[in-house]
Amino acid sequence: MSERVQPEKGSSRAAEGGGQGMPPASRDARTENAPSPQEPQFRFSIRSPRDFWGGLVLIALAILAIWASRDLPGQRGFAFGPGTAPRLFAGVLAALGAAVALMGIIEHGPPIEKYKFRGPILVVIGILSFAALVRPLGLVPATFSAFVISILGTTEMRWIESLIAGAIMTLFCVLLFVYLLGLPFQLWPRLY
Amino acid sequence: MTELLSNLWMGFHVASNPFNVLFCLLGALVGTLVGVLPGIGTVATIAMLLPITFGLPPVGALIMLAGIYYGAQYGGSTTSVLVNIPGEATSVITCLDGHQMARQGRAGPALAIAAMGSFFAGCVATVLVAALGAPLTSLALLFGPAEYFSLMVLGLIFAVVLAKGSVLKAVAMVVTGLLLSMVGSDLETGAARMSFDIPELADGIGFANVAMGVFGFAEIIRNLELPGESRDIVQAKITGLMPTRKDLIDSSGAIARGTLLGSLLGILPGGGAVIASFAAYTFEKKIARDPSRFGRGAIEGVAAPESANNAAAQTSFIPLLTLGIPPNAVMALMVGAMTIHGIVPGPQVMTKQPELFWGMIASMWIGNLMLVIINLPLVGVWVSLLRVPYRLLYPSIIVFCCIGIYSINNSPTDVAISAIFGVVGFWLIKHDFEPAPMLLGFVLGPLMEENLRRAMLIARGDASVFFTRPISAVLLLTAIALLVIAALPKVRRRRDEVFVE
Numbered sequence: 001m002s003e004r005v006q007p008e009k010g011s012s013r014a015a016e017g018g019g020q021g022m023p024p025a026s027r028d029a030r031t032e033n034a035p036s037p038q039e040p041q042f043r044f045s046i047r048s049p050r051d052f053w054g055g056l057v058l059i060a061l062a063i064l065a066i067w068a069s070r071d072l073p074g075q076r077g078f079a080f081g082p083g084t085a086p087r088l089f090a091g092v093l094a095a096l097g098a099a100v101a102l103m104g105i106i107e108h109g110p111p112i113e114k115y116k117f118r119g120p121i122l123v124v125i126g127i128l129s130f131a132a133l134v135r136p137l138g139l140v141p142a143t144f145s146a147f148v149i150s151i152l153g154t155t156e157m158r159w160i161e162s163l164i165a166g167a168i169m170t171l172f173c174v175l176l177f178v179y180l181l182g183l184p185f186q187l188w189p190r191l192y
Numbered sequence: 193m194t195e196l197l198s199n200l201w202m203g204f205h206v207a208s209n210p211f212n213v214l215f216c217l218l219g220a221l222v223g224t225l226v227g228v229l230p231g232i233g234t235v236a237t238i239a240m241l242l243p244i245t246f247g248l249p250p251v252g253a254l255i256m257l258a259g260i261y262y263g264a265q266y267g268g269s270t271t272s273v274l275v276n277i278p279g280e281a282t283s284v285i286t287c288l289d290g291h292q293m294a295r296q297g298r299a300g301p302a303l304a305i306a307a308m309g310s311f312f313a314g315c316v317a318t319v320l321v322a323a324l325g326a327p328l329t330s331l332a333l334l335f336g337p338a339e340y341f342s343l344m345v346l347g348l349i350f351a352v353v354l355a356k357g358s359v360l361k362a363v364a365m366v367v368t369g370l371l372l373s374m375v376g377s378d379l380e381t382g383a384a385r386m387s388f389d390i391p392e393l394a395d396g397i398g399f400a401n402v403a404m405g406v407f408g409f410a411e412i413i414r415n416l417e418l419p420g421e422s423r424d425i426v427q428a429k430i431t432g433l434m435p436t437r438k439d440l441i442d443s444s445g446a447i448a449r450g451t452l453l454g455s456l457l458g459i460l461p462g463g464g465a466v467i468a469s470f471a472a473y474t475f476e477k478k479i480a481r482d483p484s485r486f487g488r489g490a491i492e493g494v495a496a497p498e499s500a501n502n503a504a505a506q507t508s509f510i511p512l513l514t515l516g517i518p519p520n521a522v523m524a525l526m527v528g529a530m531t532i533h534g535i536v537p538g539p540q541v542m543t544k545q546p547e548l549f550w551g552m553i554a555s556m557w558i559g560n561l562m563l564v565i566i567n568l569p570l571v572g573v574w575v576s577l578l579r580v581p582y583r584l585l586y587p588s589i590i591v592f593c594c595i596g597i598y599s600i601n602n603s604p605t606d607v608a609i610s611a612i613f614g615v616v617g618f619w620l621i622k623h624d625f626e627p628a629p630m631l632l633g634f635v636l637g638p639l640m641e642e643n644l645r646r647a648m649l650i651a652r653g654d655a656s657v658f659f660t661r662p663i664s665a666v667l668l669l670t671a672i673a674l675l676v677i678a679a680l681p682k683v684r685r686r687r688d689e690v691f692v693e
Binding site: 050051053054055057058061062069072073077080081084086089090092093096097100110112115116119120123124127128131132134135139143146147148150153156157162166169170173177183185 | 361363388583584598623624
């Protein structure tokens with residue numbers, strides 16, 4: 001019994017993460033920390049962890065959708081209300097998620113690959129830095145910072161090369177989007 | 193027949209407008225440029241380049257997108273031949289013989305035959321699209337909401353069954369996409385649905401954000417994880433682009449057969465182009481006098497799948513243009529682009545905007561011609577592009593995508609949302625969920641809901657309407673039959689084999 005409780009706990013945390021689009025970090029930490037000889041015994045009932053956890057996340061997403069549409073009016077007479085279709089499809093999704101998770105118990109499948117965090121995190125920070133900087137500072141600083149931050153995501157990064165490439169790419173983008181395509185971007189911080 | 197010709201004439205008139213030719217050329221060029229980059233497939237390329245077409249007039253934008261599509265696909269085969277890394281599933285099979293030819297110093301003929309085969313296939317498929325457009329459109333006008341809903345169900349099921357991987361998981365992805373499409377204001381009442389009081393979500397999740405995140409960013413993040421560069425670029429100088437007389441004779445039959453097979457399979461919704469290229473290769477191998485040549489640089493092994501996937505790529509426009517239903521992820525992107533330009537794809541496009549419809553068809557042919565003209569001389573440029581290390585390539589792609597998304601609405605939130613979808617896409621890949629069905633569901637979601645609601649309203653809440661109206665019943669029963677067949681263990685095993693081969 002205790003063996004079953006443990007994964008359930010992990011799943012709800014992982015599920016929350018997945019629903020909001022974050023990598024389910026907690027689950028992975030747990031898998032990696034588990035001593036390897038015990039591993040097969042630990043999840044002997046989950047034959048295909050990719051399917052099992054994937055299905056649980058889908059169920060969580062469906063529950064989230066049902067919760068989020070709880071205030072929407074449903075069926076009125078013959079007419080669908082705004083809430084009918086979301087709840088209908090969320091119900092179907094929950095059922096499918098359960099089926100996927102069930103297949104994860106019945107059929108054998110490959111283990112979940114280990115997550116490497118450096119690449120994804122730095123790429124995401126790079127993209128977010130663009131989103132954060134483009135309004136207040138303008139296109140040039142935002143593009144350059146997105147380039148330099150996301151290039152840190154690879155271990156093969158070399159500083160000088162990266163800075164030069166970043167400058168060239170920024171120039172290229174400015175030429176393409178602002179001068180060639182004529183998009184109305186603000187290039188530099190506005191100086192009052 | 194005369195009507196067909198006059199329509200085509202009008203189309204060529206529209207498409208040969210200097211601006212439209214320029215858009216087509218630009219699209220094909222940029223499409224190839226991005227499509228050549230290894231690890232970036234056709235869908236990712238189109239998703240990335242979508243924003244640059246937004247500033248154009250609708251006809252020009254769609255012509256450019258079509259150009260990008262063919263360019264991306266052609267770029268994918270260039271990478272297959274030269275680096276042995278398929279850009280996308282459709283060019284996996286081209287690697288087998290194409291790369292062998294390149295190693296024997298015959299990269300030039302391989303690329304030339306691929307381009308010629310694609311061009312021939314493109315010519316045939318263009319005529320086919322034009323010929324089938326009108327009858328299918330009149331059929332579509334007979335459809336009521338119930339039939340439309342059932343047709344979309346069938347289309348989605350087709351896409352799921354013909355895609356690779358688990359059918360169950362693909363269906364789950366479709367439903368996830370449908371659910372995501374419901375975020376935002378309700379079509380009829382305007383009530384905000386599942387938007388968590390975030391103002392940016394009140395209008396729904398932008399299509400481009402999802403596509404760019406799930407295909408563009410997720411693929412980049414994924415590629416970063418893969419172990420260091422193992423590129424096997426053909427270093428030998430590419431000499432002698434032109435195929436010999438023998439090459440041409442050997443491949444002409446293969447091109448014709450590939451075109452035929454591809455045109456037929458492309459009309460089917462689902463991964464038509466992928467299936468077509470596999471089927472064409474297998475067929476050529478079966479009928480060859482000496483099958484052992486395949487895999488060692490047989491030119492038929494390049495000609496047949498390349499013609500087939502191009503023919504299929506083009507005929508897959510038929511369901512989109514006539515019925516308004518995108519049969520695959522690329523067409524889903526096209527729907528997204530059309531909607532952004534205020535065009536609702538479907539039978540009414542042909543009657544209400546004939547210039548757009550026929551102009552686009554004509555531009556397909558022009559686009560293919562462009563590819564032959566621009567690509568063969570530019571092979572050298574593409575090769576040098578392949579030598580740019582990935583560590584410099586991926587940040588460039590990222591900033592390019594960021595600016596692209598930002599330019600759609602001038603909204604930094606959109607950029608952040610696509611970053612979130614990048615992580616979602618990455619997670620999906622980790623768990624063997626295919627993102628393409630999700631995108632398809634996302635695009636079809638609003639249309640499906642609308643038709644479902646209307647059908648139920650007309651039938652006074654009686655759900656059996658989907659089975660009592662004959663056309664709808666046939667469509668739904670076909671969908672169910674397909675699902676059952678795909679779930680049968682024997683078929684499943686065959687299906688897995690096809691995709692493993």
